Amino acid sequence: MKDDDIIDLIRLATLEAEFELCDQEVDAILARPLPQPPTGKLERYKLRLVRLQQDLAIRKALGLTKHENRTIGRYLEFVREQACLSRGDIAERLGKNVDFVQKVETGDWDLHELTPQETADFVELFQINIPCLANLAKNSYGANVVKSTFRVAARSHGGKQVDVRAEDVDKALDAFVRKMHLSRTQELPALVALCIEKVRSELIKRGRKDLLE
Amino acid sequence: MKDDSCERASFNELNSAEFLAELKANSSREQARFVNGLAYPLECYLTNKMGIPPADAEDVAFEALERALTSIESFHYGGPAKLTTWVFRVARNRAVDYHRAKKRERERLNSLTCPPIARTNPKIRNEQLSWLVECLNGLDPKDIQILRWHAEQYTFAEIGEWLKMTEGNARIRHKRALDRIRELARGERSLENLL
Numbered sequence: 351m352k353d354d355d356i357i358d359l360i361r362l363a364t365l366e367a368e369f370e371l372c373d374q375e376v377d378a379i380l381a382r383p384l385p386q387p388p389t390g391k392l393e394r395y396k397l398r399l400v401r402l403q404q405d406l407a408i409r410k411a412l413g414l415t416k417h418e419n420r421t422i423g424r425y426l427e428f429v430r431e432q433a434c435l436s437r438g439d440i441a442e443r444l445g446k447n448v449d450f451v452q453k454v455e456t457g458d459w460d461l462h463e464l465t466p467q468e469t470a471d472f473v474e475l476f477q478i479n480i481p482c483l484a485n486l487a488k489n490s491y492g493a494n495v496v497k498s499t500f501r502v503a504a505r506s507h508g509g510k511q512v513d514v515r516a517e518d519v520d521k522a523l524d525a526f527v528r529k530m531h532l533s534r535t536q537e538l539p540a541l542v543a544l545c546i547e548k549v550r551s552e553l554i555k556r557g558r559k560d561l562l563e
Numbered sequence: 564m565k566d567d568s569c570e571r572a573s574f575n576e577l578n579s580a581e582f583l584a585e586l587k588a589n590s591s592r593e594q595a596r597f598v599n600g601l602a603y604p605l606e607c608y609l610t611n612k613m614g615i616p617p618a619d620a621e622d623v624a625f626e627a628l629e630r631a632l633t634s635i636e637s638f639h640y641g642g643p644a645k646l647t648t649w650v651f652r653v654a655r656n657r658a659v660d661y662h663r664a665k666k667r668e669r670e671r672l673n674s675l676t677c678p679p680i681a682r683t684n685p686k687i688r689n690e691q692l693s694w695l696v697e698c699l700n701g702l703d704p705k706d707i708q709i710l711r712w713h714a715e716q717y718t719f720a721e722i723g724e725w726l727k728m729t730e731g732n733a734r735i736r737h738k739r740a741l742d743r744i745r746e747l748a749r750g751e752r753s754l755e756n757l758l
Contacts, residue, residue: 373645
C-alpha cells in the first residue's frame with residue numbers, strides 16, 4: 351500500500367477518533383479565505399438565527415417554569431410569555447395560524463382534538479418530554495371536565511380591551527378549575543393515554559428519543 | 564466573508580472576555596454576531612475537513628452553534644482553549660457523531676440488503692480503521708498531530724510553525740511515523756491488505 355493510501359486511511363480514522371483541535375489549527379482555518387457563500391445562504395442563516403434564538407429563549411424559560419399543576423395550554427402559554435415570544439412566532443414555527451395557537455393555549459382544543467403530528471410539533475418546539483406531557487394532558491382533561499362548556503366574558507375596564515380582559519378572567523377561571531380538579535381522581539384517562547401513545551410513536555418516527563423519558 | 568482583515572479582527576473580538584460576558588448574559592446582539600461570524604467558516608470546515616456532505620453541513624454547523632450557546636456557561640475565559648477553538652471542537656464532535664450514526668445506518672442497511680460475501684468488505688475496512696486508531700494512540704502525541712494535520716492537507720511549514728519545529732523536521736517525523744505504522748501493521752494478520 352502506498353503512503354497516500356495510508357494517509358487517506360489516517361484521515362478516515364481521525365474522522366472517528368477523539369482528537370482535540372488546538373488554537374493554532376483553528377486560527378489557521380479562520381485565517382484562510384473562504385469561498386463566496388452561495389446565493390440565498392445568508393438569508394437562510396438569518397432565518398436559522400431567529401429560530402435558534404427562539405429555541406434558546408424557550409430552553410431558558412423552561413428552566414424557570416414548573417408544570418405540575420398547569421393545563422397543557424396554560425403551560426405552553428406561560429413558557430411562551432417567559433420566552434418573550436408572541437403567538438405569531440409560535441404559529442410560524444408550527445406552520446399554523448395564530449388562531450390555532452390561541453385555541454390550544456386557552457384549552458378550547460384539548461390534546462385529543464389535535465393530531466399526533468400537531469402535538470409532536472408542540473412537544474418538539476417546547477422540548478416537553480412524554481412523562482411531563484402525560485401530566486399536563488391529565489390536568490387539561492380534568493380541567494375541561496370540570497369546566498364543561500362554560501366560557502367567560504368580561505367588559506373592558508381600567509383601560510384594558512374586552513378581549514384582553516376576557517383572557518385574564520379566563521386564566522383566573524382555569525386556575526380555579528385546576529384547584530377544583532386537584533382534589534379529584536389522579537389516574538390517566540384512557541383517551542389521554544391513547545393520545546400520549548400516538549405522540550410517543552410519532553416522536554420515535556422523528557428520531558426524538560431524547561423526549562421519551 | 565468580505566474583507567479578510569476585518570474578518571480576522573472580528574474573530575479576535577469573539578475571543579475577548581467582554582464578548583463572552585455578553586454572550587453569557589444572553590445578549591441577542593452578541594448571539595447574532597457569534598452565529599453570523601462562525602456559521603459559514605464552520606460549515607466550510609465541516610464540508611472540507613470533516614467530510615460532511617454539503618447538504619447536511621449547514622444543519623450540523625447550526626446544531627454545533629446551538630450546543631455551544633446552550634452550554635456557554637461551562638466555557639471559562641483564559642482556559643485551555645479560545646472560544647472559537649471550543650466551538651470548532653463542539654462542531655468536530657458533532658461531525659464525529661454524524662459519521663458514527665451514518666455508519667450504523669449503513670451497517671443496518673447492509674445487513675438487510677447485501678449477500679453475506681459482500682458484507683465482509685466494510686467489516687475489514689472497519690477493523691483496519693479501529694486498528695489504526697489504536698495504533699495512532701500508541702504513537703508520540705506530536706507524531707499523531709503531524710500525521711493528522713498532514714492527512715488534513717496542512718503544509719509541513721504550517722505544522723512546523725504550530726509545533727515549533729522546522730519544516731524539514733516535521734517532514735522527517737511524518738515519514739518516520741508512517742514507517743512505524745507500516746512496521747506495526749506487518750504484525751497484524753487482519754491488516755495484510757494494508758501492506
